[in-house]
Amino acid sequence: MPGRKDRRRGRPAFSPNRRALVTRGGLTVLQLRDYQEKVYHKIIDAFGRVRVVLAVVPTGGGKTVIFSKLIHDWRDGYTMAVVHRKEILGQISLALGALEVKHRILAPSSTLRRIRRRHVKKYGRSWIDERAPCAVASVQTLASKRASTDPEIKRFVNQVRLGVFDEGHHYTDAGHWGRAVDMLEASKLLFVTATPERADGKGLHVDADGYVEEMIEGPSVDWLMDQGYLCRYKYFCPESDLDVSGIAVTASGDFNAKALRARIVDSNLIGDVVQHSQRFAAGLKTIVFSTDVKTAEEQADAYNAAGITAAALSGETDDAVRDQAVDEFEFSELEKLVNVNLFDEGFDVPGAVCAVHARPTESLAKYMQINGRVFRPVYAKGYDLSTREGRLAAIANGPKPYAVIIDPVKNWERHGLPDWPRAWNIHGRKAGGTGPGDTIAQRVCMDCTQPYPAYLSPCPYCGADHKPEGRSTPAQVDGDLAELDVDALRALFDKQQEADMSREDFARGLFVPNSEGKIVPPPYHGRLIRKHEAAKYRRLVLRNFVAWWVGMQPADRPLAEKHRRFYHRFGIDIATAFTLGEQETDQLIQTIKTKFTKDLKHEL
Known part of the structure; x- marks a missing residue:
């Protein structure tokens, strides 16, 4: 395959614009933020080593700004930005216009006229130029028969030396995705995405199912929120009667759409979403993510019937x-936009405060994109946005101090909360959801419906107490031994006493008949005694590790929370841990050692 085998190396020619704020022709051009600048230069450095680079930046972190500046600074032949849907053409075109990059658009004349009008409305002029050395095209156009037969398109494509593919997780070596990439076989290629893992398990690496030779990772969602580049959120998980158990997962790695529609019809989800919106997001600009066009229309009708203005949109909607x-x-x-596969990837909707998950998904990419639609901050005026403190204060005092996410379909249980750390894998894996990974279990408050770490009590958001279903096992009380009933606590104490039995008492016990009236044959006594003593010694080591782990926590943290x-963290309560056998004890010691650095970094 030419797109994968032709590895043109060597550092490309750039002319970086390092000015801070400049005004040209009445337009203000912003320099990249510090973290964006780092990603930008890592891309340039990577192009000196390899031909195909993947850049990972969270939704709202500025992927479009980074690659638009890359195109702006490119000085080694023609450039092309490729979008995965025609609906995104206008947004990429406007982003290039913000940097005063003249570009052509490979699209029907009606689309060109519409985008030109948007340019004039926003910039006072159009930056679309049919003779420009930069082009914007959809993957469908680039992979079409016309692209391979039209002399003008072929002539332009053959001169392209930088190809940028937005939403780069789509591009494997199969179908029209692969055909589009292979059209730019003489180019350096940059794929950009917020989520480089696919629901179908295919890997983006050149040695798996894709083209990528090197991956560059930008900052995490949590870091961007902590620095005031994205806003924090409140996540609500109200109950729903929607049952997705047994629904087949297709080859794409997500739920079968037809079966999902049937389950939604049998549920109260549409009406529930309206009620949840009234409870948690009354008056807030909201984007609802629905499963299919018919369901979206029914959802919009339900909103309007309740006196809430709403419209349903999809890829079938007229531009x-x-x-x-x-x-x-x-x-x-217009307060609510109900959409189907339109706003979840790449399509920016300014002003959105709330996102509603009205469709279950096994796709981590779709889940993260849905949440990312509402993380863009709205800064209050009068604050210094060049500092972290200024940005955070501007968010806190602005019209959108936090985003609101409503998830009655339990997507968060499949993928974890949106700001949890992610370890990306571009080498492929089994299809389906990736799960939240190595993270602390969460509990949903029965009063306010927000999830929070299960080790906390009461709910940190509304103060409601969590009542355990029982007190007879450590699992029922989350390992808080003080919450066990007397009989359960006595049983644990007796088990510990037995595990810590002296050598002499253990040896004497070998002569006591068991429940079947049998005793251990004397030839085995020596081995069992040595095993007992070895386990005691390893548990002594474990006690030191547990004391070390507990001792590193804040002194004012309640013992019950510890x-x-x-x-x-470890799936076992402290008392039971001190009754484990030698092998299990060693495994727990190793786990504590392995996780200690990570725990310390995240304040245990």
């Missing part, structure tokens, strides 16, 4: 109707 609805959402009275943290 002009869609643009008008988005404008009404941003600037007028016990709960230990239980949820």
Whole structure:
């Protein structure tokens, strides 16, 4: 395959624009943020080693700004930005216009006219130029028969030396995705995405199913929130009667759409979503992510019937109707946008405060993109946005101090919360959801419906107490031994006494008949005694490790919380841990050692 085998190396020619704020032709051009600048230069450095680079930056972190500047600074032949859907053409074109990059668009004339009007409305002029050395195209156009037969398109494509593919997790070596990439076989290639793992398990690496030779990772979602580049969120998980058990996962790695629609019809989800919106997001600009066009229309109708203005949009919606609805959402009275596979990837909807998960998904990429739609901050005026403190204060005092996410379909249980750390794998894996990984278990508050770490009590958001279902086992009380009933605590104490039995008492016990009236044959006594003593010694070592782990926690942290943290971190309560056999004890010691550095970094 030419797109994978042709490895043109060597550092490409750039002319970086390092100015801070400049005004040209009445337009203000912003320099990259510090973290964006680092990603930008890592990309340039990587191009000196390899031909195909993947850059990972969270939704809202500025992927489009980074690659637009890369195109702006490129000085080694023609450039092309490729989008995965025609609906995104306008947004990428406007991003290039913000940097005053003249570009052509490979699209029907009606699309060109519509995007030109948006340029004039935003910039006072159009940056679309049919003779420009930069082009924007959809993957469908680039992979079409026309692209391979039209002399003008072929002539342009043959001169492209930098190809940028937005939402780069789509591009494997199969189908029209692969055909589009292979059209740029003489180019350096940059794939950009917020989520480089696919639901179908295919890997983006050149040695798996894709093209990528080197991956560059930008900052995490949590870091961007901590620095005031994204806003924090409140996550609500109200109950739903939607049952997705037994629904087949297709080859794409997500739920079968037809079966999902049938389950939604049999549930109360549509009406529940309206009620949840009224409870948690009344008056807030909200994007609802639905499963299919019919369900989206029914959802919008349910909102309107409740007196809440809403519109349903999808890829089937006429471009002009869609643009008008988005404008009404941003600037007028339209409060809810219900969409199907339209706003979850790449499509920016300014002004959105709340996202509603009205579709279950096994796709981590889709889940992260849904949440990312509402993380863009709205800064209050009068603050220094060049500092972390200024940005955080501007968010806190602005019209959007936090985003709101409503998830009645339990997507968070499949993928973890949106700001949890992720270890990306581009070498492929088994299809389906990746799960939240090595993270602390969460509990959903029965009062306010927000998830929180299970080791906390009461709920940190509303103060409601969590009542255990029982007190007869450590699991029921999350390892908080003080919450056990007397009989359970006595049983644990007796088990510890037996495990710590002296050598002499243990030896005498070998002569006592068991429940079947049998005793251990004397020839085996020596081996059992040595095993007992070895386990005692290893448990002594374990006690030191547990004391070390507990001792590193804040002194003012309640002992009960320390016990709960230990239980949820290691899957066993402290008392039971001191009754384990030699092998199990060694395994727990190793686990504590392995996780200690990570725990310390995250304040245990």
